[in-house]
Amino acid sequence: MASHFDCIGLSAGDPAELSELLDLLARTGAARPARDGGRTIVWRDPSGAGLVLSVRPDGEVACATPTFASSTVARAIPRRFAKDPDCRFCDRLVADLLDEAGERLYPLATQLEDIAEARPRIPFGQPVRAALAGFAEEVRTFPDEARFEAAQDGGARLAAESFIPSGLFGPDGPPEGGESAHALVTGRVEEAETRTNEATRRPFCVVRVRTYGLSLDLVASCEDLPEPPQRGSILQGALWLVGRIVDGLRDAGEPGLLGRLVGR
Numbered sequence: 001m002a003s004h005f006d007c008i009g010l011s012a013g014d015p016a017e018l019s020e021l022l023d024l025l026a027r028t029g030a031a032r033p034a035r036d037g038g039r040t041i042v043w044r045d046p047s048g049a050g051l052v053l054s055v056r057p058d059g060e061v062a063c064a065t066p067t068f069a070s071s072t073v074a075r076a077i078p079r080r081f082a083k084d085p086d087c088r089f090c091d092r093l094v095a096d097l098l099d100e101a102g103e104r105l106y107p108l109a110t111q112l113e114d115i116a117e118a119r120p121r122i123p124f125g126q127p128v129r130a131a132l133a134g135f136a137e138e139v140r141t142f143p144d145e146a147r148f149e150a151a152q153d154g155g156a157r158l159a160a161e162s163f164i165p166s167g168l169f170g171p172d173g174p175p176e177g178g179e180s181a182h183a184l185v186t187g188r189v190e191e192a193e194t195r196t197n198e199a200t201r202r203p204f205c206v207v208r209v210r211t212y213g214l215s216l217d218l219v220a221s222c223e224d225l226p227e228p229p230q231r232g233s234i235l236q237g238a239l240w241l242v243g244r245i246v247d248g249l250r251d252a253g254e255p256g257l258l259g260r261l262v263g264r
Helices: 015-028 115-121 145-151 257-263
Strands: 030-033 039-044 049-055 061-068 073-082 092-098 104-112 128-142 162-164 182-197 202-211 214-221 234-247
Touching (some): 145 234, 182 214
Parallel strands (some): 128 214
Antiparallel strands (some): 030 039, 039 049, 073 092, 128 234
């Protein structure tokens, strides 16, 4: 299974090499102060690949979140955070995806790339627009819908456009280890291309798929997708979702619900 870093061309031979690469990107990224006294460092590549580093006040990197500049935007209503037991920067935002009429379709969880800055500004219960990207942990392609249907086993059958928030649900409740930003996505390929990460000169694949309720940009290692799939083919992937709220955040000085109640 490809790592999330592999999906955007930030491949490394071993953990030490990856650490050196992240240090290099941290030195070339744009730094801004964080609310806790630390820093947030954002590095972006012309290919769309990106990295957000959360740095503690003592200078130690607490979290490194790979991301991608997705062009696909969805409407959703933020509901709550699912806590990560090991890293506060890895808490997952749980939201309800909305259709074009503003009706609820299904819940999903996503890792926010800029969680340190966005968390206090999220208007829970109010609609926002978010750019979402899927990092393929496993992926399969089928030339057409007939081949996809033929490949399904005798169990539950999935539609050619389906979105299952697998990180939220398991056979007996939430998955072992807690809720996560994972989904099983099946959709029709709208666009696909190979891009090159300019920092590493390594290629990766970018695919836009039309799934149930939205179009979604996903990125994958060229080991998993050696060639971009053809337009109209069916792609199914186990994805890790990362996102950024692009419209609807409260202004930095605007109080949340508790602040408004206390102010009364």
